[in-house]
Amino acid sequence: MKASLDKGRFGPWALVTGASSGIGKEFTRQIAASGINVVLVARRDALLAELGRAVSQEFGVQYRVLAMDLSQEGFIAGLADATHDLDIGLVVSNAGTANPGEFLKLDRQLLQATLRLNTTSHLDIAHYFGRKLTERRRGGLILVGAMGAENGIPRITNDAAAKAYVHSLGEALHYEFKPLGVYVSVLAAGFTNTPVLEKFRFDPKTMPMKPMSVEQCVSEGLSGLIKNRSRVVPGRLNRIMNALVPASLARKMEADMIDKGLASKSAGARA
């Protein structure tokens, strides 16, 4: 069941990063369904504009498209400038990606740019919008992390390490912002059926554990925020695995799964 957001607390505007695809796109849809206007941020502006038009038509909300690269230093000044006239009550810092592969075979500049996207963009967004939200003494912030990141995930080593930062940042902010009237939740997503899975060459139909739908992932994330949970692991099976599977075993399972996907990728490239 979709969560319904209180417009008084989380409206009249929300901002979603990574809104052009996957989890961010679905956040935009579910937030707009509650009658909250949306600012859509990512690099592919045509996809953002298309989604903006769709939610505006379907839910009668306003939208604003901001095409920007959040891995660039100093992006926050542009984001602040482009939103200074809006009363934003909800921020979903979701943009992120992974570069699956053996750590030593990956390009260091790519790793650094991805690290900026997966950590510094959350820091800048939480700091800039955290001030604004706490000044109005109501609102919400969701930081999208990844289940199991604290344990280390081989083959997405850098990306998982970045998500461990996001988890720590979010859980501490949950504590700091609570007395200031602002809810903060970390959404520690497990495998979710979005276009990023193509980078892993995962076929959702043949994966040993079926990836979750974006609808469920986002709906559980928003329900957790409404209850001001510090961390949400969406999906019952994910929660059980997260609690019961020892970290060393989880690391092996994840590495084996990613290796299998990458092997099919290189076999495809050779053919």
Ligand SMILES: NC(=O)c1ccc[n+]([C@@H]2O[C@H](COP(=O)([O-])OP(=O)(O)OC[C@H]3O[C@@H](n4cnc5c(N)ncnc54)[C@H](OP(=O)(O)O)[C@@H]3O)[C@@H](O)[C@H]2O)c1
């Ligand atoms: N799917 C999963 O299994 C899974 C599991 C755990 C955590 N997550 C996390 O969930 C979040 C969303 O991922 P997803 O699965 O929805 O992947 P996705 O479909 O590939 O979406 C990623 C989004 O991030 C945006 N983005 C990427 N690089 C960017 C940049 N440099 N500047 C601005 N925006 C950028 C993309 O937009 P543009 O390309 O248009 O810029 C896109 O909108 C990520 O933080 C990811 O780490 C996903």
